[in-house]
Amino acid sequence: MLLLSRTADSLYWLSRYIYRADSLLRSIRTNYITYLDNYQDELQSWEQTLLLYTQLSEQNISEIKHNSSTVIFYLVSAQENTNSLKTIITKARENARGVQDHITLEMWNQINKVYHLVYKEIEYSAVSGTMTLEQIDGLIKEIQLFIGLTDTTMPRGQGWNFLNTGKFVERILHTLYITGIYIEIKNKYDIVQAYEDKDIMYWKSMMLSLSGYELFLKTYNDGNHGFNALQQTFFHKNFPQSVSYSMERLRRNLDNIFKQNVIPGCDELERRFGKLHSNIRFSDMSDLNKENITPFIEKTAEDLIEFSNLFSKLYFAYH
Amino acid sequence: MQAPEGIRTHYEIFYKGFSELSVPTIEQKQRYANELFLNQGITFTVYSDNEGIERIFPFDIVPRIIRAAEWEHIEKGIKQRLKALNLFLNDIYGEQQILKDNIVPASLITSCPNYLRETHGIKVPHNIFIHISGIDLVRGKDGTFYVLEDNLRTPSGVSYMLENREITKRILPNKFAKSNVRMVSNYPLLLNKTLNALAPSQISNPTVVLLTPGIHNSAYYEHTFLARQMGIQLVESRDLVVDNQKVFMKTTSGLKQVHVIYRRIDDDFLDPLVFRTDSVLGVPGLMSAYRKGNVALANAVGNGVADDKAVYAYVPAMIKYYLDEDPLLPNIPTYHLSEPAQKELVYRDINNMVIKETNQSGGYGMLMGNKATDEEVLKIKTAIEKNPRNFIAQPIIPLSTCPCFIDGKLTPRHIDLRPFAIYGPDGIEIVPGGLTRVALREGSLVVNSSQGGGSKDTWIVDL
Numbered sequence: 001m002l003l004l005s006r007t008a009d010s011l012y013w014l015s016r017y018i019y020r021a022d023s024l025l026r027s028i029r030t031n032y033i034t035y036l037d038n039y040q041d042e043l044q045s046w047e048q049t050l051l052l053y054t055q056l057s058e059q060n061i062s063e064i065k066h067n068s069s070t071v072i073f074y075l076v077s078a079q080e081n082t083n084s085l086k087t088i089i090t091k092a093r094e095n096a097r098g099v100q101d102h103i104t105l106e107m108w109n110q111i112n113k114v115y116h117l118v119y120k121e122i123e124y125s126a127v128s129g130t131m132t133l134e135q136i137d138g139l140i141k142e143i144q145l146f147i148g149l150t151d152t153t154m155p156r157g158q159g160w161n162f163l164n165t166g167k168f169v170e171r172i173l174h175t176l177y178i179t180g181i182y183i184e185i186k187n188k189y190d191i192v193q194a195y196e197d198k199d200i201m202y203w204k205s206m207m208l209s210l211s212g213y214e215l216f217l218k219t220y221n222d223g224n225h226g227f228n229a230l231q232q233t234f235f236h237k238n239f240p241q242s243v244s245y246s247m248e249r250l251r252r253n254l255d256n257i258f259k260q261n262v263i264p265g266c267d268e269l270e271r272r273f274g275k276l277h278s279n280i281r282f283s284d285m286s287d288l289n290k291e292n293i294t295p296f297i298e299k300t301a302e303d304l305i306e307f308s309n310l311f312s313k314l315y316f317a318y319h
Numbered sequence: 320m321q322a323p324e325g326i327r328t329h330y331e332i333f334y335k336g337f338s339e340l341s342v343p344t345i346e347q348k349q350r351y352a353n354e355l356f357l358n359q360g361i362t363f364t365v366y367s368d369n370e371g372i373e374r375i376f377p378f379d380i381v382p383r384i385i386r387a388a389e390w391e392h393i394e395k396g397i398k399q400r401l402k403a404l405n406l407f408l409n410d411i412y413g414e415q416q417i418l419k420d421n422i423v424p425a426s427l428i429t430s431c432p433n434y435l436r437e438t439h440g441i442k443v444p445h446n447i448f449i450h451i452s453g454i455d456l457v458r459g460k461d462g463t464f465y466v467l468e469d470n471l472r473t474p475s476g477v478s479y480m481l482e483n484r485e486i487t488k489r490i491l492p493n494k495f496a497k498s499n500v501r502m503v504s505n506y507p508l509l510l511n512k513t514l515n516a517l518a519p520s521q522i523s524n525p526t527v528v529l530l531t532p533g534i535h536n537s538a539y540y541e542h543t544f545l546a547r548q549m550g551i552q553l554v555e556s557r558d559l560v561v562d563n564q565k566v567f568m569k570t571t572s573g574l575k576q577v578h579v580i581y582r583r584i585d586d587d588f589l590d591p592l593v594f595r596t597d598s599v600l601g602v603p604g605l606m607s608a609y610r611k612g613n614v615a616l617a618n619a620v621g622n623g624v625a626d627d628k629a630v631y632a633y634v635p636a637m638i639k640y641y642l643d644e645d646p647l648l649p650n651i652p653t654y655h656l657s658e659p660a661q662k663e664l665v666y667r668d669i670n671n672m673v674i675k676e677t678n679q680s681g682g683y684g685m686l687m688g689n690k691a692t693d694e695e696v697l698k699i700k701t702a703i704e705k706n707p708r709n710f711i712a713q714p715i716i717p718l719s720t721c722p723c724f725i726d727g728k729l730t731p732r733h734i735d736l737r738p739f740a741i742y743g744p745d746g747i748e749i750v751p752g753g754l755t756r757v758a759l760r761e762g763s764l765v766v767n768s769s770q771g772g773g774s775k776d777t778w779i780v781d782l
Contacts, residue, residue, distance in 0.1 A: 002552075002568075002570040002571075002572060002575055003570055003571045003572075004552060004554060004558050004568060004569065004570055004571075005558070005569045005570060005571055006554075006555065006557065006558050006569075007552075008571045094534065097360065097534050097539070097543070098533075098534050100360075100543035100544075100546075100547060100553070101543055101546040101547040101551075101552070101553045105359075105547070108359070108360065109358050109359055109360075112357070112358045112359065112360045113358050116357060116358065158571065162571075257571075260571075260572070261571045261572045262572075263571075263572065263573055315571045317569070
């Protein structure tokens with residue numbers, strides 16, 4: 001079945017926003033628990049999450065980074081935060097609303113449920129400073145239910161490919177950004193560079209935010225936690241959040257899109273993605289060191305954004 | 320539900336089961352119904368302090384029940400009316416014989432803002448203008464169904480009719496199953512069949528789309544609902560482009576020709592090259608493709624002249640003129656305020672009149688004489704004096720009531736009925752039932768959702 005360019009655009013962004021909401025909530029959950037533990041460490045704060053999801057200045061971040069209720073309010077519902085949970089869910093729903101005839105009724109009902117939950121309960125708790133872990137877990141489950149419903153009910157046609165493309169683009173960027181920020185903070189406050197760090201508590205926080213801590217414990221036991229965390233997030237073949245895994249899945253979806261939509265410009269797009277994909281596929285930790293790791297992250301993110309822009313121009317050009 | 324001699328026969332089965340339910344159980348079912356509406360996004364947005372608040376269109380769980388015999392009469396009456404109105408549109412955009420024969424005053428048509436000269440001479444497929452319509456009926460004191468107004472442009476509400484039925488099946492399954500209720504769920508299939516039939520005859524597998532103004536339109540839910548139920552693309556104007564007098568939609572695989580458009584956009588906004596130049600909802604060049612016969616539009620362009628509130632008064636005459644029949648469903652007496660004698664009569668008895676603007680709908684531009692303040696009366700009189708063609712008046716009809724479950728008890732509220740008709744090459748089909756709208760405020764006669772109205776399921780039962 002043919003797919004409207006606008007529909008493809010909305011499906012792409014629907015999944016990006018859903019993934020963003022899910023990862024934001026997981027970061028909130030991780031930090032929320034850390035603060036309940038009363039674990040005192042300058043490196044363990046809301047700084048990473050604020051850098052990742054807000055546009056606050058360094059000064060503003062340092063003022064609020066140890067104040068959980070202020071941070072949660074800002075992350076969940078502050079009007080000036082264009083990446084707040086409320087905004088992200090609203091955008092996801094707006095996109096779903098525009099393509100209701102292309103997603104299943106179950107998906108539509110579920111995104112509505114999430115939306116009303118955020119507007120009715122979560123926002124109130126965030127504003128009043130009464131957010132509970134149960135509420136955060138509950139919302140993560142509802143979002144997961146949407147993801148699960150998508151997986152089990154969405155027809156595997158054109159729409160599915162665009163939906164998944166959005167998901168994997170967002171996932172790769174998120175993994176790159178969160179890793180980059182953890183490296184930046186580590187290098188900023190600690191004399192031990194991220195690459196050589198052996199502080200498990202620091203990397204545990206990142207791996208929990210990426211839902212990869214269990215795999216991390218099972219895979220590595222040599223104590224090189226910084227190095228191992230970076231290896232897992234970039235190159236682990238079985239870690240769903242890793243750049244390598246997500247890039248491979250992205251390739252499969254793009255292959256389908258390129259095959260089914262042969263239009264002028266798609267050859268060039270395919271070539272560009274091929275370069276980006278190969279760069280990850282044929283790299284490993286031996287290619288990275290403490291000097292080039294940050295440029296590597298920045299370059300990969302930059303190339304992916306450029307690809308994503310070209311992809312949008314080619315397939316979503318309905319303006 | 321209740322006659323002087325007791326519960327009416329056709330309500331007996333329902334009432335027996337319903338009266339066995341406790342108040343908390345009914346309240347729980349009502350809450351469940353509301354939750355279903357909310358989670359399915361069956362809402363409309365109310366704007367307050369620049370923030371949109373989503374509200375559901377209130378649903379009352381007590382159905383309105385109509386006997387099949389009564390329904391047959393309604394159905395025949397609507398079919399008769401639509402045939403005449405369709406002939407009127409063919410005539411008015413063609414030979415204009417009805418004007419030449421002085422059945423309808425020519426001045427009434429030429430002064431109608433919805434009479435579109437641009438439509439003259441366009442050959443519509445199968446000579447059908449009114450593919451989709453919703454005819455508003457009210458029941459008077461004597462039990463007679465009257466036509467309140469014809470909606471022949473982009474009538475909405477059919478999704479509520481269908482959703483109300485689905486919700487009823489969930490919350491009152493046993494009572495529903497026992498009541499022998501006629502089915503409404505085939506409406507989208509009938510509509511899809513009709514839309515496909517409008518495509519140019521040489522196209523065996525036409526592309527049909529539903530054109531919506533977009534997600535901010537108050538009927539957007541209905542647009543998505545119908546597109547989903549028919550399995551057709553829901554498009555916005557930005558998805559369409561006209562090239563060489565053909566309409567195309569922009570897909571990820573390039574341009575794809577569109578043959579039939581079920582448009583939910585008013586005439587004025589359809590094509591900025593022909594109508595309103597500031598329209599961003601329409602498609603430039605659409606009218607040229609339509610005129611050429613390369614795309615069919617449902618409903619046809621220009622239907623507004625037939626459902627104008629001032630033209631409404633002449634529908635019984637049209638039925639007589641075109642079909643040589645007496646109307647099966649009577650009109651409500653209507654006074655034209657451009658006629659000095661009629662205006663005088665209305666002014667004298669304004670407390671018993673409802674004044675309506677001829678080109679407004681949704682309960683807007685309406686004044687209920689019995690509720691209006693002196694200031695409001697003065698204001699509308701000033702507007703009437705300025706442009707009397709814009710107004711009509713009708714006596715206030717005490718609408719029939721139906722029991723509603725409000726504040727823990729059954730209590731009567733005024734209702735109307737909007738059955739939905741589909742007019743295709745094989746004739747007119749009307750799904751048995753329609754949307755019953757309820758004036759939820761005690762004593763109110765205004766049933767529109769924007770004015771505190773709600774709705775309920777409508778059962779046509781075979782006894």
